[in-house]
Amino acid sequence: MIEVGIVGASGYTGGELLKFLNNHPQVEIIAATSRQFEGVPIHKVHPHLRDMNIQFENIQPGDLDADLVFTATPHGASMKIVPEILETGARVVDLSGDYRFDDYDVYEKWYGFKHTHPLKAVYGLPEINREKIRGADLVANPGCFPTGGILASLPIVSEGLVDTLIIDSKSGVSGAGVKPTEKTHYPNCSDNVSPYAVTSHRHMPEIQEKLGNFGDVRVSFTPHLVPVTRGILTTVHSFLKEDVSSDYIKEVYDNFYKDEPFVRVLDVSEVPGLSSVRGSNYCHIGCFDIDENGRLVVASSIDNLVKGASGQAVHNMNLMFGFPETEAIDQMGMHP
Amino acid sequence: MIEVGIVGASGYTGGELLKFLNNHPQVEIIAATSRQFEGVPIHKVHPHLRDMNIQFENIQPGDLDADLVFTATPHGASMKIVPEILETGARVVDLSGDYRFDDYDVYEKWYGFKHTHPLKAVYGLPEINREKIRGADLVANPGCFPTGGILASLPIVSEGLVDTLIIDSKSGVSGAGVKPTEKTHYPNCSDNVSPYAVTSHRHMPEIQEKLGNFGDVRVSFTPHLVPVTRGILTTVHSFLKEDVSSDYIKEVYDNFYKDEPFVRVLDVSEVPGLSSVRGSNYCHIGCFDIDENGRLVVASSIDNLVKGASGQAVHNMNLMFGFPETEAIDQMGMHP
Amino acid sequence: MIEVGIVGASGYTGGELLKFLNNHPQVEIIAATSRQFEGVPIHKVHPHLRDMNIQFENIQPGDLDADLVFTATPHGASMKIVPEILETGARVVDLSGDYRFDDYDVYEKWYGFKHTHPLKAVYGLPEINREKIRGADLVANPGCFPTGGILASLPIVSEGLVDTLIIDSKSGVSGAGVKPTEKTHYPNCSDNVSPYAVTSHRHMPEIQEKLGNFGDVRVSFTPHLVPVTRGILTTVHSFLKEDVSSDYIKEVYDNFYKDEPFVRVLDVSEVPGLSSVRGSNYCHIGCFDIDENGRLVVASSIDNLVKGASGQAVHNMNLMFGFPETEAIDQMGMHP
Amino acid sequence: MIEVGIVGASGYTGGELLKFLNNHPQVEIIAATSRQFEGVPIHKVHPHLRDMNIQFENIQPGDLDADLVFTATPHGASMKIVPEILETGARVVDLSGDYRFDDYDVYEKWYGFKHTHPLKAVYGLPEINREKIRGADLVANPGCFPTGGILASLPIVSEGLVDTLIIDSKSGVSGAGVKPTEKTHYPNCSDNVSPYAVTSHRHMPEIQEKLGNFGDVRVSFTPHLVPVTRGILTTVHSFLKEDVSSDYIKEVYDNFYKDEPFVRVLDVSEVPGLSSVRGSNYCHIGCFDIDENGRLVVASSIDNLVKGASGQAVHNMNLMFGFPETEAIDQMGMHP
Known part of the structure; x- marks a missing residue:
């Protein structure tokens, strides 16, 4: 206790x-x-x-x-x-x-x-820093976009399959916090989609620094506000350096995340949904489709307030104090 | 008459x-x-x-x-x-x-x-085929995604400033038509964002063929369904071949569209909104931001049922029969 | 001019x-x-x-x-x-x-x-004060809830068919104005329905005073905020004093509004929709169903910003200056 | 087990x-x-x-x-x-x-x-039939509207404070089930509010029969579909037979539900929210405001899929098999 x-x-x-x-x-x-x-x-x-x-x-x-x-x-x-x-x-x-x-x-x-x-401090993304987190006195809980963006990109960056990432994220409005603003005023964000901080969002350098530890990669990032309460859908576009198949890519992800309690790798062409992870600490990763130009699409979904914030913080606590990793954060998503 | x-x-x-x-x-x-x-x-x-x-x-x-x-x-x-x-x-x-x-x-x-x-047939995008449309017996009205995607990309492709485009579009549900499906079932698309036909959408080759007439360019395209009734927000990511400024890019767009009755070029960093064009035949184009990797972001907004379909069809009719171009389709957007 | x-x-x-x-x-x-x-x-x-x-x-x-x-x-x-x-x-x-x-x-x-x-001043609801508005120097444009509530109730009050009305209204968020507040913060009003000013809304005495001129009636009113941008759906519940049929009620409405340019009486059991009047100055009135307890249900839909505010204001101007009544406000709704 | x-x-x-x-x-x-x-x-x-x-x-x-x-x-x-x-x-x-x-x-x-x-069979609303449920072989799980409507009305009916109820409910779309229909097509129900089965919904006689066991009361009921995924907000309008205060009414509710694990009585004028009960088995009941005509307003919120269906079914199971009542259904709501 x-x-x-x-x-x-x-x-x-x-x-x-x-x-x-x-x-x-x-x-x-x-x-x-x-x-x-x-x-x-x-x-x-x-x-x-x-x-x-x-x-x-x-x-x-x-x-x-x-x-x-x-x-x-x-x-x-x-x-x-x-x-x-x-x-x-x-x-x-x-x-x-x-x-x-x-x-x-x-x-x-x-x-x-x-x-x-x-x-x-230790960067508290358990999927990359599990051991360091256990021993840390100060853990920096990751940003919401970095959580979804890094997890969707890490395996291909680690494998050296890509050198440029265009990360196009779509975030629910709860990510903007509890304080009412012009941007979060219902008539402004309902029935709308808004790119913002198009090339200047603070989560970009965070993604860049963390992925940079795993491979030589150039990260471009643009977030959008969508009329959703909770959830981030991140679409990662990248051009493959080698001619590999979608099945191969999926295998790379399967291997990378095979022991992770909160990451689920979907099938090829299976699309992650926000309701699949709503209220839960899971990150779903899917798509793995490749077009004629060799562009790979990987998409991830998280609940920005859970895996993108408080759930992950509790995960870090569980690691720091030797509790079971999934204690108190093992509930499934909420669909619909 | x-x-x-x-x-x-x-x-x-x-x-x-x-x-x-x-x-x-x-x-x-x-x-x-x-x-x-x-x-x-x-x-x-x-x-x-x-x-x-x-x-x-x-x-x-x-x-x-x-x-x-x-x-x-x-x-x-x-x-x-x-x-x-x-x-x-x-x-x-x-x-x-x-x-x-x-x-x-x-x-x-x-x-x-x-x-x-x-x-x-003549491809009925007035901004590129105005004269041919006037004389045509058969006009092919453009797809909704191509309308927003081509208009957002045309000036930089024409100027030879880019050779690769990643077009990430977010579409309202009315684009899926009047027939109820799993995808359009309220509990499935509300509070959700879904990439679909991630590398296989039929509008991709349409964009590719039309832009290809203006410059040597490789188009990658992924659409997403968002919980919006009307409207498409298109985000075009591209890496500039030359070191130019956002102001320069805006000038290129201003010049390209200066006589167009239905295209409005916004300021640098100004974001197009769906309500700005809702119910109208306008296309708004903005952002023009450039990040440290030389990635340019241009975003456009249209009403998929108007500029992306029926409004543009009436525009084509006006051209074919020598009516004033904006007759019957000159209403402004609906905000909020 | x-x-x-x-x-x-x-x-x-x-x-x-x-x-x-x-x-x-x-x-x-x-x-x-x-x-x-x-x-x-x-x-x-x-x-x-x-x-x-x-x-x-x-x-x-x-x-x-x-x-x-x-x-x-x-x-x-x-x-x-x-x-x-x-x-x-x-x-x-x-x-x-x-x-x-x-x-x-x-x-x-x-x-x-x-x-x-x-x-x-003259109360600017053209359906009851058309002639007085023509000669007025000061017209008080009605509230949004009173517009939908009075129009839905007027014929049965005038005919003396009811003496008590329970008006349960559901309003879009644009009715709360342009200024962001707790109540209009997207995460608070999305996926929610909120009764407010449950027995104390200022539009109640307005409805009471105006309907009181047409018959002896006791008005109870409760508004709700719903996750809609534009539109008010008003449900009027009342107990009929006489045993009449739905068809009879519809006839009463048909006769009452037969010359009104902006009121449309739907069929028995036909439900008014918000998209039918979105962006337009129309008021649709329907239902007319009667249950086993003799309770009559009448529902109306308006766009709170148009018939509930600015469209009606322009209608009043048209009357005051002898312009055609529907000039500039004759557009149809927007569906979907 | x-x-x-x-x-x-x-x-x-x-x-x-x-x-x-x-x-x-x-x-x-x-x-x-x-x-x-x-x-x-x-x-x-x-x-x-x-x-x-x-x-x-x-x-x-x-x-x-x-x-x-x-x-x-x-x-x-x-x-x-x-x-x-x-x-x-x-x-x-x-x-x-x-x-x-x-x-x-x-x-x-x-x-x-x-x-x-x-x-x-035993009607499986634990708040009225707890003991009978324990011994039952066949439990009929209540309808979603009856759950919210009965719980909001039961104390005042039991006390004989009212003899007529007008129940105006607003339901999320998940209540219509998993099968896509015209009614659940996103462009039809988004930005809309629709009364339906206005005087003919099957949940009316269910509410009538159950409340009728507790007092002489006449129930009128109208449901509405609102653009919400989960949740029912029920507004109960009734005219008080005696001149009592809101505080008195609240006390009646407090006493009635004081031992109930899943019913929470809010303060006078406090409005129940859908997010307060989303994903949970709770029913929140509030308002208790009384207007000048002696009309009392009571509102309740439930999650139609949990307290209005599956959560209540598990509650019934817990009772039938002697498990702790709240086992597996004790999670709190999800806000936002």
Whole structure:
């Protein structure tokens, strides 16, 4: 049994963390912090958690006495609290972008400000860093697009089958967070599809850095907002350097992911669906079709709030504390 | 004043044709045919056309006595009736894929059957064939994806700035037609994004053939179904052969389309929206962003049933009969 | 030809007014005002109006020199500017709630503040006030729910067939306006249905007062927000005082609305659809079913931004200035 | 540990049953039958159940050797197989309408055909029949609308506070089942709200019969289809016979449901949301507002596939076999 705190528990990822941790037999939630909602029962913000008897508290991160703290705080905010949490002896899974980069220069270039507390962290994508995560004190939980994009690309990059990737992602609106904006105003995003941060999204360098460790590859990335609540469908286009078949490609993926508890490799021409993974920690990967120009199409689906955020964070916790990997996050998707 | 017939008037494109033609001061609709709905008032099928006092009739295409016939019939069906309509002396705008290809071998390869009546037709994309359309007896109305994809790519292909295009399109469900299927079942396509015909869609060779007339280019194409009723958002990814700026690219588009009544070139980094063109015959083109790898992103939006089908068909009619180009199809989009 | 100004032109109703007036052969738009967007081309706010070459201006309402001014301003704001506009000699169609009530005490009770400039106005529902509107200087454009609710109820109230109405309305999100809020945040309203202001909505007394002029009736009203962009579906439940048939009821509606250009009475058991009226000024009324308890169900559909707001405002203008009633607002719905 | 079979496992309710039973520590699924999909792995039909290693089988219901059989078969089909399953010694939870009525004359009137095997069954709404369910061999699982409608009305009917109910329900499209139809075609139900079976829905007499056991009440019911995948929001309008307050009403509900594991009574004016119960077996009940006419509004939300079907069926199983009531169905909702 470990004691766990959640800093910034009023957002969508906070709500998901609370739900998963509530079902975890070896976890006791000792605090869910929120400055804005201090003293408010969590179900006023997370209406589906009516049966959890917890209130938001306004505790200074450094005053938490926990074995593990999840920091579900914005970019730029995490770096200000993670060091003091580590000093209390707690381990940390940070859900912001602050500790995802090995190269802090890249961070500063793309996030546009100075990193005040660069620390050594482990990038928490279990499929590439399982062993390092087990021993880590600070795990940087991956971005949602990188999770879907890296998993869809990793086997072909590792095998050296491609050197250029065009990643065209379609994200549900919950990815934009809990705060209403022009972009998330129903009449603006319903019945619409919007490319955004077309060549400047911060998840691009994250994908580039991580895949770069596995092969020489040039990543181009464009996200789109689609009228979907949860889920990211990522389409990876790449030109094969060798004349191989779809069956061969599928085999490469099968081998690469054969022991992974949360990655499922579909059949050739089988299309991953968002409902297949909705509410679940799974990533489905499929298509593997190749056109006359030698372009390979691989598509992946994840739930951006689960495998793309809180589910993966709990997966990291399970690894860090030696719990069964799938504990509390083994539910299947929701279709329809 | 011309007399116009619509063969296959019970589908979505038939409904749009009826609506546009009803507003056209120089057109009299003499027949709207449907075998299935013979004798039924059109508003039982097209509930928004309650004020048009027309019934579906089951007339043999060769018995129509019209100046112009729109054939809104499926692939493979049009080729069986277009020749007999032409023999009556009527001119034809065909909305199927049957007459879109110059090279009938390509047609037969991708459509999977023998073309029984190959005829010389003009490809009805006014932006490339305006003059030929004026004199044509048979105009092949372009596919919806090719309309959005070609218009988004034409200027850079013409200028020789690129040699490879990856076209990633997102289409509303009305593009799948009026007939309910697994794919169009609400619980299957709501809250979902589905790539389909990932490397095998018939609109790919259509885009390839038409763009190929303007430059040496290799087209890769993947469509996606998105939970939107009307509209196609097309994202064109390409690697620039020269080091030019976004402003330069925008200028190329501005010049190319400066006299076009239905194409609007947006600002650099401005994103085309589906509501901007919903219900209208416009095509909006924007983005023009370039990333560090020299990848250019251009995005276009159209209403698949208007600029992607019936509006463009009326545009072709206006050209063929010397009417003002924008007559009856000059309405603006619908936002929100 | 008349000169028309729009005060508060940056909201959804402003956008619709601009679009309709732009197509009106006897109207010149002399000003579209907005404090927030002064100097900005309207298409930056209304992306579908790219082809209208107009900028928002920050003009004091009293400085407008127009024949007619539409005030698309919030409740409480209209009352402050309408008097000074009237003093310039212009006539006014006000789209707020400020001048909808004959009884200003009712207004003050339900709107919660003192009315500073109570004036004599005509309630602009042409179906009940056509002649008075023609001669009016100040027309109060009806609320969206009252438009759909009154039209669905008027014939049976006039005939004295019912004395109690339960009006259960389902509204699209554009009715909540252009400003993002918790309620309009996509993840909150997508895949959801929310009753709101369940017994306290300001449109209830408006419906009550207007129907009360036609018969002794007690109105209960509850609106719901549904994941739809445009449109209101109103279901009116009432217990018939006499044992009459559905056919009889339909006849009552047919007779009542037989000369109305924008009301369509459907068949018994025929259900009005939102797409039938989307983007149009029509109101469709149908159902007329009666259950074993003598409960009658009548349902109506309107586009909340057109018949429920800007289209009806233009209809009022047409009446006030002797233009053809349907000028510029005669387009049909958009299905799908 | 019991052995359980599911007859008709390829529909949405079959998929939900499979998912819940898979998580039940005391259940072994011995068969999932489907004639259409014989030999097909279930994940080809239920893409979210990829990790369950089960194939559909075509077994005659009478050949099943189970402790419990769920019959997720259509109305009229269940009555043909339930008797032979009971003869094998298995107990049955039937999800069709065939055994929901005490009065088979009412069944035959509303379902339009003769019941060939009328049997004594227990109506499986645990909130009213908990004890009878424990001992039953045949449980008739309630309809989705009756579940939401009865639970929202039961306390005030029991207390004799009302004598007439107008139940206006809004249902997600998954309620129409897995088979594509005109009604479920995305372009028809997206951006639309449709009343249907306005005075003739078969769930009306079901609600009437069950509530009638608790008080003298007249039920009027109208369902609507809304563009939502899962969920039913039910609005109950009724005129109070006595002058009581909202707080009093809430107290009545609190007392009535105080020991219920799956019913949650919200605060006065608090609105139940579909996301609060999505994927869960909860029913949320709220509003309790009263207007000037003495009309009370109570609203309830359920997931039509869980509390409205498969979750409730598992709840019934838990009762029948003495398992903990919430076993395998205790997950919380999914928001957003």
